[in-house]
Amino acid sequence: MRRNPRELEKTHTVLTRRAMLLGGVQLAFVGALGLRMRQLQLEEADQFRLLAEENRINVRLIPPARGEIFDREGRVIAHNTPSYRIVIVPEDAGDVDKVITRLGQLIELDPEQLNRAMTEMDRSPPFLPVTVAEQVSWKDVSTVAVNAPALPGVSPEVGLTRKYPRGSDFAHAVGYVGPVSDYDLSKIENPDQLLRIPRFQIGKVGLEAKHEDLLRGKAGTKRVEVNAAGRVMRELDRREGEAGADLQLTLDAELQGYVQARLGEESASAVVIDTENGDVLAIASSPSYDPNKFVRGISVNDYNDLLNNKYRPLASKSVQGIYPPGSTFKMITAMAALEEGLIGPDETVYCPGHLDVSGRRFHCWKRAGHGWVDLQNSLKQSCDVYYYDLALKVGQDKISAMAKRFGLGVRHDLPMSAVASGLAPDRAWKRRVHGQDWLVGDTVNASIGQGFMLASPLQLAVMTARLATGRSVEPRLVKSVNGVEQPSGAGRDMGLNENNLRKMRRAMYAVSNDRRGTAYGSRVIEDAVRIAGKTGTSQVRNITAEERARGVIRNEDLPWERRDHALFVNYAPADNPRIAVSVIVEHGGGGSSAAAPIARDITLQALYGGPPPLEVYPPKDRPRIEAQQERLRNVLPLADTEGSGRA
Amino acid sequence: MSYLEYTVKSVPSGPRKILYLNWPLVLLLIAVACVGFLMLYSVAGGSFTPWAEPQMKRFAMGLVLMLVVAMVPIWFWRNMAVVAYCVSIALLLAVEFFGVVGMGAQRWIDLGFMRLQPSELMKITLVMLLAAYYDWLPAKRNSRPFWVLIPVVVILFPTFLVLRQPDLGTSILLLSAGGGLMFLAGVHWAYFAAVIASVIGLITAVFQSRGTEWQLLQDYQYRRIDTFLDPASDPLGAGYHITQSKIALGSGGWTGRGFMQGTQSRLNFLPEKHTDFIFTTLAEEFGFIGAFSLLGLYTLIIVFCVVTALATKDRFSSLLTLGIALNFFLFFAVNMSMVMGLAPVVGVPLPMVSFGGSAMLVLMVAFGLVQSAHIHRPR
Numbered sequence A: 001m002r003r004n005p006r007e008l009e010k011t012h013t014v015l016t017r018r019a020m021l022l023g024g025v026q027l028a029f030v031g032a033l034g035l036r037m038r039q040l041q042l043e044e045a046d047q048f049r050l051l052a053e054e055n056r057i058n059v060r061l062i063p064p065a066r067g068e069i070f071d072r073e074g075r076v077i078a079h080n081t082p083s084y085r086i087v088i089v090p091e092d093a094g095d096v097d098k099v100i101t102r103l104g105q106l107i108e109l110d111p112e113q114l115n116r117a118m119t120e121m122d123r124s125p126p127f128l129p130v131t132v133a134e135q136v137s138w139k140d141v142s143t144v145a146v147n148a149p150a151l152p153g154v155s156p157e158v159g160l161t162r163k164y165p166r167g168s169d170f171a172h173a174v175g176y177v178g179p180v181s182d183y184d185l186s187k188i189e190n191p192d193q194l195l196r197i198p199r200f201q202i203g204k205v206g207l208e209a210k211h212e213d214l215l216r217g218k219a220g221t222k223r224v225e226v227n228a229a230g231r232v233m234r235e236l237d238r239r240e241g242e243a244g245a246d247l248q249l250t251l252d253a254e255l256q257g258y259v260q261a262r263l264g265e266e267s268a269s270a271v272v273i274d275t276e277n278g279d280v281l282a283i284a285s286s287p288s289y290d291p292n293k294f295v296r297g298i299s300v301n302d303y304n305d306l307l308n309n310k311y312r313p314l315a316s317k318s319v320q321g322i323y324p325p326g327s328t329f330k331m332i333t334a335m336a337a338l339e340e341g342l343i344g345p346d347e348t349v350y351c352p353g354h355l356d357v358s359g360r361r362f363h364c365w366k367r368a369g370h371g372w373v374d375l376q377n378s379l380k381q382s383c384d385v386y387y388y389d390l391a392l393k394v395g396q397d398k399i400s401a402m403a404k405r406f407g408l409g410v411r412h413d414l415p416m417s418a419v420a421s422g423l424a425p426d427r428a429w430k431r432r433v434h435g436q437d438w439l440v441g442d443t444v445n446a447s448i449g450q451g452f453m454l455a456s457p458l459q460l461a462v463m464t465a466r467l468a469t470g471r472s473v474e475p476r477l478v479k480s481v482n483g484v485e486q487p488s489g490a491g492r493d494m495g496l497n498e499n500n501l502r503k504m505r506r507a508m509y510a511v512s513n514d515r516r517g518t519a520y521g522s523r524v525i526e527d528a529v530r531i532a533g534k535t536g537t538s539q540v541r542n543i544t545a546e547e548r549a550r551g552v553i554r555n556e557d558l559p560w561e562r563r564d565h566a567l568f569v570n571y572a573p574a575d576n577p578r579i580a581v582s583v584i585v586e587h588g589g590g591g592s593s594a595a596a597p598i599a600r601d602i603t604l605q606a607l608y609g610g611p612p613p614l615e616v617y618p619p620k621d622r623p624r625i626e627a628q629q630e631r632l633r634n635v636l637p638l639a640d641t642e643g644s645g646r647a
Numbered sequence B: 001m002s003y004l005e006y007t008v009k010s011v012p013s014g015p016r017k018i019l020y021l022n023w024p025l026v027l028l029l030i031a032v033a034c035v036g037f038l039m040l041y042s043v044a045g046g047s048f049t050p051w052a053e054p055q056m057k058r059f060a061m062g063l064v065l066m067l068v069v070a071m072v073p074i075w076f077w078r079n080m081a082v083v084a085y086c087v088s089i090a091l092l093l094a095v096e097f098f099g100v101v102g103m104g105a106q107r108w109i110d111l112g113f114m115r116l117q118p119s120e121l122m123k124i125t126l127v128m129l130l131a132a133y134y135d136w137l138p139a140k141r142n143s144r145p146f147w148v149l150i151p152v153v154v155i156l157f158p159t160f161l162v163l164r165q166p167d168l169g170t171s172i173l174l175l176s177a178g179g180g181l182m183f184l185a186g187v188h189w190a191y192f193a194a195v196i197a198s199v200i201g202l203i204t205a206v207f208q209s210r211g212t213e214w215q216l217l218q219d220y221q222y223r224r225i226d227t228f229l230d231p232a233s234d235p236l237g238a239g240y241h242i243t244q245s246k247i248a249l250g251s252g253g254w255t256g257r258g259f260m261q262g263t264q265s266r267l268n269f270l271p272e273k274h275t276d277f278i279f280t281t282l283a284e285e286f287g288f289i290g291a292f293s294l295l296g297l298y299t300l301i302i303v304f305c306v307v308t309a310l311a312t313k314d315r316f317s318s319l320l321t322l323g324i325a326l327n328f329f330l331f332f333a334v335n336m337s338m339v340m341g342l343a344p345v346v347g348v349p350l351p352m353v354s355f356g357g358s359a360m361l362v363l364m365v366a367f368g369l370v371q372s373a374h375i376h377r378p379r
Helices: A005-043 A045-057 A095-108 A111-123 A136-144 A182-187 A206-210 A212-216 A251-263 A291-297 A300-308 A325-338 A377-381 A385-395 A398-404 A426-432 A440-447 A455-469 A498-515 A545-550 A591-608 A619-635 B014-020 B025-042 B052-071 B074-103 B118-136 B144-162 B168-185 B189-210 B219-229 B240-253 B280-313 B313-339 B357-375
Strands: A057-062 A076-088 A131-136 A154-163 A175-180 A201-205 A221-227 A232-239 A245-250 A268-274 A280-286 A347-350 A354-357 A359-365 A371-372 A476-481 A530-537 A565-572 A579-585
Touching: A005 A045, A005 B240, A005 B280, A005 B313, A045 A057, A045 B280, A057 A232, A076 A095, A076 A136, A076 A398, A095 A136, A111 A131, A111 A579, A111 A619, A131 A136, A131 A154, A136 A154, A154 A291, A175 A206, A175 A291, A201 A206, A201 A212, A212 A232, A245 A619, A251 A268, A251 A591, A251 A619, A268 A455, A268 A591, A268 B074, A280 A591, A300 A440, A325 A377, A325 A385, A325 A398, A325 A440, A325 A455, A325 A530, A325 A565, A325 A591, A347 A385, A354 A385, A354 A440, A359 A385, A359 A440, A371 A377, A371 A619, A377 A385, A377 A498, A385 A398, A385 A440, A398 A440, A455 A498, A455 A565, A498 A530, A498 A565, A530 A591, A565 A591, A579 A591, B014 B052, B014 B357, B025 B052, B025 B280, B025 B357, B052 B357, B074 B118, B074 B144, B074 B313, B074 B357, B118 B144, B118 B168, B118 B357, B144 B168, B168 B189, B168 B313, B240 B313, B280 B313, B280 B357, B313 B357
Parallel strands: none
Antiparallel strands: A057 A221, A076 A131, A076 A154, A175 A201, A221 A232, A245 A476, A268 A280, A268 A579, A347 A371, A354 A359, A530 A565, A565 A579
């Protein structure tokens, strides 16, 4: 097929024109691509470079070592010990179920922990290690290491775990740590990033919780390069964190151990304060529990046992428990009256065994009455009527104010959980809270530490220390933080009349050392360590007129919950006070029989810095005390283990 | 104008043909392929396996294939155009019907030594057939509706088959290359104006109808469009690829982060880093200079092809060469637009650089045709 040359020429021209046009469009597009490249790579380069770095670099936290806790002598109360755990990397393990079955034949695996591990494995990327066993013994670690070829992806890892070498002795004061929970996080505003680390341990109760900020320390960071799946490729740099502050407490671990053992399985509490500077030497609540169990994660059974125990081992009775102080409050009523000048030098009151106030009869504990009593005798024999009479003269508001000066109804800010403020009621309080007028009968009840009056063992110890010194002693639990001494709790002069204080001290001395004193049975015969104290027996029930008519039922015949609380407060040595002690035995019966002997033992133990010589006890007590010392030595297995650490 | 109308005495014959190759074009192709090897070596973390080495072998094979095709006279290829087209259609149909059963994926046919994507082959054979068609068709019939309808059907049939695979990228390329060839052949511009106007009208209608009762697309399709227009709105979902790709490009800066230092590709933030998104790795590691150089190489290849095409008096050769150049242009233009966030992610590889057998071999065959046209041009 021949075509004419003109037509050929024409088609070629069209082709060339169109090719040029299309080529021009293509060139324009290439130009657009070039411009886009310029825009992305040159103009916006900085921004994209930043984004690339953000992609690539991940900041990881390095958990700091938690601060350690020591007693006043530098003995370890809480420290971090290396603990071994077994982790498995699912990616390396291949058949995870088979490997775990094999592992289970070698070492014991906790099914609960295993379940947790399995769910964790499903959620996290396969290259992240998952813990299958915690707190593994060294023996199991070596078993796993030896069998490593048969256990792909399984490896032991070492970490730090909180340990409380003195077991239950400091459970209430120091508390324990545990893995941070969602509930914990919800309570904290703007939480530290550290808390987001899975199973990071924070203080849960007690000092561990209250001084969490000091103990935790600051997280270090390391910058790591990660790939798109989040796997760490390499570490770029790291900035070490700051270990938590070491705390030295005012507590004496040996005394604390003794007190805890002396209280035994009673539902009781005792506080020992250094009257000089307010240092809390021992603060015990019994029964106690082992905080180490909580660190690991306590089993449901163990926890339920603690919860259902009627002696409430979890409660920190020394600061949290508030009780009617009973007769131990009489010093306050008396001081209020003395400071008001309402008690003449030889003034006496007649006690017929009861006092009728606005048509109601208030009984003295001694039905027969004490006859004519003066201040000293009234305290010594704990005559109630004398104080009814005083209180009516002074008025409740003055008594309440005096109680607050002595630290009752005032919250002492110890770094422990649930520190209660107790109650020193006045007229305004009752109007505000109960919407009722204060009755004269309320005053009568409050005068002997009953009725609305409530105080914790700590507050009673502080009260006693203030009586002994005349200074507003404040309790102190933390002696130093990272070696920096904390402010002393010595306090200032309370501005009380020294003569009045002297009268009170003489009366208290009489309680413990006079033949007719209520605590004479728990006296000390060595002059250098004589005790001045006061018994208290606080009712937890109202004695009805009906009961009274049938005759007073003896405490021992009542069910435990309804028996009286036994209290005793004292300071010693009587002539040169060094320590103040308060003891409460819940539903223990009489203060002189249940609380005073314990207080005496604790006082002597504290003053002698160990078991006191038997000679300080009255001769007839010695065989019993000797047996008791022998017994307690055996209950104190921890006192000599775990050598002293640094201070 | 056809070869039958020329004396072919002056056309070189025998082994001497090799001297008449368009050598600059060959060197450009080798240069681009070397960029590919380098990048494949880099994205594998400094290793020839699994990508660089097979790619080199395939390129060697492709070079041989190109020479073989170049040695064969161009008129043979013109005569084979219809056959080649029919074979391609048959293969596409085979994929359509047997693809699932045979290979588990619908795009491939397993030839034993390699997997062939018939859609790749179709790009070349379509151009061949259209070039032959317009070579045969007297110019005055070019714009008559009937003679326009025939190439339209020829284009739309394979496009439809590819779209069903589904492979949106390739079908757009087929449509554009076919349309481009019709334009080059001299079909009246009014046809193109009409098509462009109606496409614009359709797009407007699609967007205008959104949210009304008569909306033309499903909601999820609109959302996909949204993601394309603003990838930042869904940075971890559908927009993830394009966002990461832009980060890689942008972080390259002027000179890049250095060979094998690209964090985006090395740490797997880039998707498909050895195939569709390989350009981002180049841009990240060699920066604007590297990326722009590759763009320059590509442009030079186009320019050489256009020059070759316009130099020959043979209409088939011209159309074929221009068509292949257009195809090549569409390849890299769509790919680069895609990774730079100018076009939706449709899955078009970067020619001669991306890892992949079919595309590279088919391109080498295509350049073989260009060479053949060059060697056997009427003198």
